[in-house]
Amino acid sequence: MTHSIPQLPEEIAKALAFQAKACRDLASPFAAAVCEALAQSLDENSAFGRRISSWGARAKADALALRAAGALHFLARSGKAPALAAAYPPNAFDAAALAREIERAIDEHDVFLAGFLDRPPQTNEAGRSSVILGGALIVAAATGLPLETLEIGASAGLNLNFDRYAYDLRVGAFGAPAAELRLACDWRGAAPSLETALRIVSRAGCDIxxxxxxxxxxxxxLLAYVWPDQMERLARMEQALVLAAARRERVERADAGDWLATRLSAPPAGSLARFVYHTxxxxxxxxxxxxxxxxxxxxAGAAATPETPLARLQMEADGDTRSAALTLTLWPGGESFALGRADFHGRWIEWSGAGPHRAT
Structure with a gap:
């Protein structure tokens, strides 16, 4: 049976439309079609539909569209909805069949789908390690010091390992050739020097x-939040998870503000740069x-010295659905630098050439 409601609340419709555009801008027409099918399929006869339609003004900020799409992808991958799975990649894309199977899935798996919305999306994209690597190289070059790395919103900790991966960056290669995960990223513009010595003395991360x-x-x-038609990302995520599982580091359960306060209130263990990052x-x-x-x-920045500097790297959305803004702030001084822009999934980075320079 096909259900419909006269009109989704404006903030919900806008959130779904925004995410559909973002998916298309990032080369995922299937994920865009899922968002559009949801906009047409949701009704108040299901708990899933009622929860989404009543989410309110924070629908976009809470990434409601990604929560809903992730719920469907999880279900499709679970083996519990074979007809839905048949409408998903790697099978041929049929928009009408997809919309039909999404409606069926909502009818048959309502309780599961509604419950999946409770938790925020986890997009622990290992491809973003290319950005983190670049920021770390800039800080290492500017300070001449080893780094203590601190990641907030670290999810499963895949990007805690950014220096342990191998990279093909167009401007050159970085990392051990035998590394079990190799990332390709098109570094454009005035890229950081790959000749900089990079030493990580400790690494830690937190997530709520x-x-x-x-x-x-x-x-x-975690795999459910990867867009289904981006098979390369899925394969990369699976390999990064295997590598992270073999490492001793685990992400701490903590509020980012509280965790940073605890971490940065302790004096640095010698001359090193504290490198805080989030993507x-x-x-x-x-x-x-x-x-x-x-x-x-x-x-912490006010207390930083040239021997114990503090850096903050941000890769964050700023309204442009095609790419994220890269910003680095370095203390002492607290000067911020617009480093450039990056593809949200790490396929390319356009480096501006801005950044701190080591004092001579």
Missing amino acids: DPLDPSDAEHRAR VVWQYLPPETKRNAMATLEA
């Missing part, structure tokens, strides 16, 4: 709802968490 790469259900949830995370943080994190960074 961390995922464990060694847990099968957690791995399935497509800031938009999801509650306002109070953002205020606390900023207050902590500013206080």
